[in-house]
Amino acid sequence: MDARFSLGTYLDDRKARVDKALRDVLPGPDAPPALLHQAIHYSVFAGGKRIRPILALAACDAVGGDADRVLPLIVALELIHTYSLIHDDLPAMDDDDVRRGQPTNHRVFGEDLAILAGDALQALAFGLLSDPNRGRGLPAEARLAAVSELVAAAGGDGLVGGQVMDLREAPPPAAAADGPARDAALATLDGIHARKTGALIRAAVRIGARLGGASPEQLAALSRYGEGVGLAFQIADDLLDVEATPEEMGKATHKDRDRRKWAYPDVVGCDASRAIARRWIDGALAAIDTFDARAEPLRGLARFILDRRS
């Protein structure tokens, strides 16, 4: 890693490698039953930024691990992310018609296939981590730890739990009129964010670190990094929902407000939201300040997450 590290080049290179690995690990779109695999390919290759697998690779690099060897395993993070988007978009949940500028999975393939494509993606993700023919030489204990990390980020304490809270427990924004109610609202919002977004981002960093052979001290520092980045990521998302145009985002914006759902800017305003996100990022950077230049991509990613425009 030389002094002229360019985050743009790094992101392009890593995204290309993640995309290639995803094509390698997924059954082809003609594999039977073909409809299922077409539905899976449709959403996996709909143009995601691959932030989660890239964070895992950067964490692996930061502890001196072999990123090439862990690549076919850590794309599992993108499969879990994609499955959660497909299910969140369903009519019974957020009922979204557009995602990344294209019709959502169930609009193209039907609700049944969208549910089943998500179900299959979750199974495929755990299949990658447990497959002895991928990432040869990685210790079985590290693979099992990666399964456990991914389960925690995907289940009731992670994505699923966050979605349940978001759909069924979030109070209306009007409840945030006064001081104590506002504090309670922020606490609820933090709980939802930690599960819906924070858990998988933290898991990405931890899985990359564990498969890369991190020491317990490195793992603890990287967990704090992942936690900060994860919470900042969701606040940045909320800000984009308020400030960006649908064209920039490739999906409907202002949706949270239209649906009377909570978002950070509704509760504390845009400026305070940005300040809170920046504090999380500063904390994330501080957590890894003893790491050497191999952590430069992690540092760049943390800043990118706050400043991105889509």
Added chain:
Amino acid sequence: MDARFSLGTYLDDRKARVDKALRDVLPGPDAPPALLHQAIHYSVFAGGKRIRPILALAACDAVGGDADRVLPLIVALELIHTYSLIHDDLPAMDDDDVRRGQPTNHRVFGEDLAILAGDALQALAFGLLSDPNRGRGLPAEARLAAVSELVAAAGGDGLVGGQVMDLREAPPPAAAADGPARDAALATLDGIHARKTGALIRAAVRIGARLGGASPEQLAALSRYGEGVGLAFQIADDLLDVEATPEEMGKATHKDRDRRKWAYPDVVGCDASRAIARRWIDGALAAIDTFDARAEPLRGLARFILDRRS
């Protein structure tokens, strides 16, 4: 295992142990978010026969493994089974209102919670297999192999793939009018059965065997056993759908016929269906005929699966 082996007593005992283990491993119904865990408990404790975990325990016993140690892992099979029932019952899929004599999950908790409860159950299942605090002392390699087996049974080559074929690829019964069409129909039906039912039953036997420390020869024999039992199980289910009353089954019967879906009796008649199932069971029993008395539960289970009335 003495000569007076009683399958009834064995099934009651094992079912009680599986039920207790399920209560031990699942988050309580009040764990946050409570609605999610209530939905999970509702379906997991709706009175299933626990055939899959019991088969796993019997396979573990047959190879001289420690059934107590593997118990908290192999209940993962019941979680996967329950998740697949919840999702199959959804309005976008089979649209069933009653399951095991009670309203289906989405009728009680709503479609969103039903989808999410299924999603969380799948994650929980893999979490059990990878948790180092359960089944202490089991080798990491055997756990990873169990994860791989369960993934194969749950994903596109298993439950999910079978459901896609059942919903989207099964031709109407009228197509079975003549000889060649009937053969093609049976081949399609076998493909659906192998995925929807056979894969998880075969995986149950293989996972129990692997965690019990089976030799490669034992594992190969038990795989043939599991395959035969799995295919017979689905044919027996089809026969029950035609012959049993809704009261016996705790769910609507004749549904396959009403929906114009394929079932074995439609294609070859009830007598031939029963004969085919019996051949599969005979093959399953032959596969394990060199096993000693510790395989007696497996033998009893194979016969039970053919003769059960619900």
